[in-house]
Amino acid sequence: MSTKASIERTANEVFETVEDQVGRFAGKAYETGRAQAEAVVDEQRNAFKNFCMTIVRALRRGGDELRDEGYATVAGMVDDVATKAEDMTSNVDDLDMRSATQRVEDFVREKPLVAYGALAIAGFLVANTLQSAAQHRQQRNIAAPRPASKPRTVQSRAPRQTAAAKPAGTTTRKRTAKSTA
Numbered sequence: 001m002s003t004k005a006s007i008e009r010t011a012n013e014v015f016e017t018v019e020d021q022v023g024r025f026a027g028k029a030y031e032t033g034r035a036q037a038e039a040v041v042d043e044q045r046n047a048f049k050n051f052c053m054t055i056v057r058a059l060r061r062g063g064d065e066l067r068d069e070g071y072a073t074v075a076g077m078v079d080d081v082a083t084k085a086e087d088m089t090s091n092v093d094d095l096d097m098r099s100a101t102q103r104v105e106d107f108v109r110e111k112p113l114v115a116y117g118a119l120a121i122a123g124f125l126v127a128n129t130l131q132s133a134a135q136h137r138q139q140r141n142i143a144a145p146r147p148a149s150k151p152r153t154v155q156s157r158a159p160r161q162t163a164a165a166k167p168a169g170t171t172t173r174k175r176t177a178k179s180t181a
Contacts, residue, residue, distance in 0.1 A: 038098070045092060052085060053086075056082050056086045059082035060079070063075040063082060
């Protein structure tokens with residue numbers, strides 16, 4: 001076997017090994033990221049459920065108060081809204097994030113241009129919202145009266161050294177005007 005063939009075989013083996021290791025690493029990173037994302041989604045789902053149940057309780061109390069005040073018809077409508085909100089909240093648990101994630105992944109694979117277009121539009125909307133918020137904050141700061149600021153103190157420069165104050169061994173040159181005749 002020639003040296004060239006040996007080097008090619010060794011290089012191919014190294015590349016295959018690196019490719020396998022990179023593939024395993026990418027797979028682990030993907031699964032880790034996916035598991036972390038699912039944990040965050042589950043946490044947010046529970047927070048959303050708690051928020052929705054808080055709204056349901058508030059609606060029920062509001063309906064009870066309306067009923068106590070003699071507004072039974074309106075109270076019945078509020079109770080109906082509370083019941084629908086409670087039903088929707090209980091359906092939040094039925095959502096399977098893995099299947100939802102899979103559907104999104106499939107959609108992006110099947111229609112990448114539509115997905116990128118949607119992301120571009122979403123990015124535009126976020127940027128527009130941030131710009132609007134910044135302008136609003138700037139207008140609010142301009143409209144708000146500012147407290148009186150303290151006068152700035154002016155720092156004077158250090159005095160220039162004169163010939164007498166210069167260290168020994170340094171010379172001073174006098175400028176002379178040249179005359180043109």
